[in-house]
Amino acid sequence: MRRALAGIALAATLMVALSFLIPLALLVREQARDRVTTAAEQRAAALSPVLALTTKPADVQQAVAGLGSRDQLAVRLPEGELVGTLRAPRQALERAVEKRETLAMDTAEGWVYLQPVVLAQDRVAVVEAYVPGVDLTRGVGASWGVMSLLALGLVGGSVLVADRLGARVVRSSRSLSRASLALGSGDLDVRVEPDGPPELVEAGVAFNTMADRVAELLAVEREMVADLSHRLRTPLTALYLEADLMGGSHSARRVSDAVAQLESELDSIITAARTPLAAGPSGGVPARPCEVTEVVARRLDFWSVLATQQDRPYERSFTPRPTPVRFPEDDLAAVVDALIGNVFRHTPQGTAFAVRVERTDRHVLLTVDDAGPGVADPDAALTRGVSVGGSTGLGLDIVARAARTADGEMQITRAPMGGARVQVAFGLAGADR
Numbered sequence: 001m002r003r004a005l006a007g008i009a010l011a012a013t014l015m016v017a018l019s020f021l022i023p024l025a026l027l028v029r030e031q032a033r034d035r036v037t038t039a040a041e042q043r044a045a046a047l048s049p050v051l052a053l054t055t056k057p058a059d060v061q062q063a064v065a066g067l068g069s070r071d072q073l074a075v076r077l078p079e080g081e082l083v084g085t086l087r088a089p090r091q092a093l094e095r096a097v098e099k100r101e102t103l104a105m106d107t108a109e110g111w112v113y114l115q116p117v118v119l120a121q122d123r124v125a126v127v128e129a130y131v132p133g134v135d136l137t138r139g140v141g142a143s144w145g146v147m148s149l150l151a152l153g154l155v156g157g158s159v160l161v162a163d164r165l166g167a168r169v170v171r172s173s174r175s176l177s178r179a180s181l182a183l184g185s186g187d188l189d190v191r192v193e194p195d196g197p198p199e200l201v202e203a204g205v206a207f208n209t210m211a212d213r214v215a216e217l218l219a220v221e222r223e224m225v226a227d228l229s230h231r232l233r234t235p236l237t238a239l240y241l242e243a244d245l246m247g248g249s250h251s252a253r254r255v256s257d258a259v260a261q262l263e264s265e266l267d268s269i270i271t272a273a274r275t276p277l278a279a280g281p282s283g284g285v286p287a288r289p290c291e292v293t294e295v296v297a298r299r300l301d302f303w304s305v306l307a308t309q310q311d312r313p314y315e316r317s318f319t320p321r322p323t324p325v326r327f328p329e330d331d332l333a334a335v336v337d338a339l340i341g342n343v344f345r346h347t348p349q350g351t352a353f354a355v356r357v358e359r360t361d362r363h364v365l366l367t368v369d370d371a372g373p374g375v376a377d378p379d380a381a382l383t384r385g386v387s388v389g390g391s392t393g394l395g396l397d398i399v400a401r402a403a404r405t406a407d408g409e410m411q412i413t414r415a416p417m418g419g420a421r422v423q424v425a426f427g428l429a430g431a432d433r
Contacts, residue, residue, distance in 0.1 A: 009162030010155065017151040028143045033136050037104070037111060040129035043067050044115045047075065047127045051117045055125065057081055072130045078123035087130050088112045096126050111136055172196030176204060179211075188215045254305060265330075289429040290332060292323040292364045293357050299336040300355055306344065307353075315354040323357060323364040325426040327406040332426075335402050339368040339422055342396070347372030352417060363408055363425040369415035378412035399424060 050063040060083045064073045074084030076093065086093065087110075092103055096114040103114040113129040172195045182190040191211060194204030239259045246252035300316055307314050325332070343353045353370040396412075399422070403410045407427030415421035 004166075006159050006163045006166060009158045013155045013158040017154055021147055021151050024147060025144050028147075029137065029140050032138065032140050032143075033111075036131050036135050036138070037113065040072065040111075040113055040131050041115070043073055044113055044127040044129040047073070048115075048117050051075070051119060051125050051127070055079075055119065055123075057083055072132075074128040074130070076126040076128070078119060078125050084128075086128055088114055088128055093126060093128075097124050100124060109133060168196050169200065172200040172204070176200065176207060179207060183211055183214070188218070265334075288328075289324040289326050290329040292325055292332065292366060292426060293318045295329055295332045296336050296355060296357050296366060299333055299340065303337075303340045303344070310344070310349040312344075312350060313352040315352075315356075317354070317356040319357055319359045321359045323359050324429040325364050325406055326429045327402070327426060331402055331405075335399050335424065336366070338396070338399050339366075339424070342422075343368065343370045343372070347419065351419070353419075354415075354417065359428070362428055364428055365423060365425050367421060367423045369417050369421045370419035371415075371417040372419035374414060374418070375412050375420045396422070 046067055047060075047063060050060065054060070055077050057077065060075050060077065064075065064084060067073060071085075074082065074086045076082055076086065076097070087107060088096075088103075088105070089107075092105060092112075092114060095101060096103055096116045100116045100118060102116065103112075105112055110130060110132040113131075115127045115129070117125045117127060119125060175192050175195070179190045179192045188211065191208050192204045194201040194208075196204075239255065242255070246255065297316070297318065300314075304314065340353070340355070343351070347353075347370055351370060351372045353368065356365075356367045356369075358365040358367070396410075400410045403424050403426065408425035410422065410424045413421045413423070
């Protein structure tokens with residue numbers, strides 16, 4: 001933008017300067033020519049009274065010398081004698097004598113003016129005034145130089161002023177752009193110092209107001225999430241009491257374990273919601289590497305009890321190689337629960353499923369297959385809040401966002417078992433990017 005403003009100022013000023021400079025230069029040249037030719041005509045006219053009194057060559061020569069222009073004045077006397085050096089063409093001189101016509105013409109050496117003087121007895125003398133070519137343009141070059149310097153100064157000054165103004169605009173625009181990118185990247189504390197033209201000042205004030213409002217709304221939303229999560233502790237306490245009343249049976253222990261896990265998840269949600277916005281969900285601390293195989297095996301053991309109750313056959317296949325990923329263990333467990341939970345929610349009882357963990361050079365692949373009806377519209381299933389099977393429409397979106405966070409991706413295809421295959425790739429910790 002700065003260069004564009006300077007270019008516009010340069011083009012506009014050049015057009016204005018040239019529109020005045022060219023006509024003014026031509027006018028200066030014409031004025032210089034008119035000045036010297038008028039003086040020459042006046043000198044030629046000054047000889048007419050002398051010729052009316054005498055045509056003696058000596059007297060005429062003395063009069064020419066008295067005018068101080070011996071080299072630039074010449075006279076052809078009626079008898080054909082010459083005083084001085086004539087520079088006009090012979091045809092022009094004869095025309096002036098015969099037709100008694102005043103002539104002015106340009107020659108190779110300069111400018112010639114012929115003025116006939118009619119004397120007594122119908123005799124004709126011709127006075128010639130000569131101006132060398134150098135005198136016709138004397139001072140014109142210097143005048144043009146001065147005007148060119150003034151024009152260059154005007155153009156340079158306008159470009160400099162436009163550049164300074166453009167720098168101010170560009171500086172304000174870049175500051176606003178950097179702040180917008182920072183806000184989009186999650187820096188909620190970024191603000192701008194309104195500067196520049198009034199329009200950019202208003203934009204800066206509006207940006208600061210928007211950033212304050214965004215931070216305020218996010219803070220309110222996070223507090224609401226924390227409050228709602230805290231309100232769930234009351235029914236959890238009731239579940240604990242019910243589990244105690246059930247005694248020490250296996251079912252009571254399962255209920256107690258599930259309630260304990262749910263309470264732990266609620267504690268994590270409340271902690272994340274109460275974390276300062278600028279720190280991010282992890283408080284600004286990079287996630288420690290965790291083993292995908294260990295987390296998946298632990299969560300599959302949890303779901304295996306319910307699978308046995310529902311007569312769901314399942315398969316597991318885990319790579320023996322290490323599978324470290326730089327991703328929070330709790331978040332990874334939530335991903336596994338979302339994938340396996342979808343199988344239980346969206347397929348009939350007795351439907352088989354398989355869980356597999358593999359490793360490539362750069363990724364760890366978590367694959368969950370089932371023998372259910374499959375996913376008719378994978379794109380719709382990945383749209384947050386859009387349900388394709390009576391759910392909230394958030395589970396697969398959470399998985400997809402987790403994969404992107406871990407430098408991976410998620411794909412939904414048809415499984416060899418006939419149902420849906422959901423494959424999640426996590427970036428391998430320590431792999432070259």
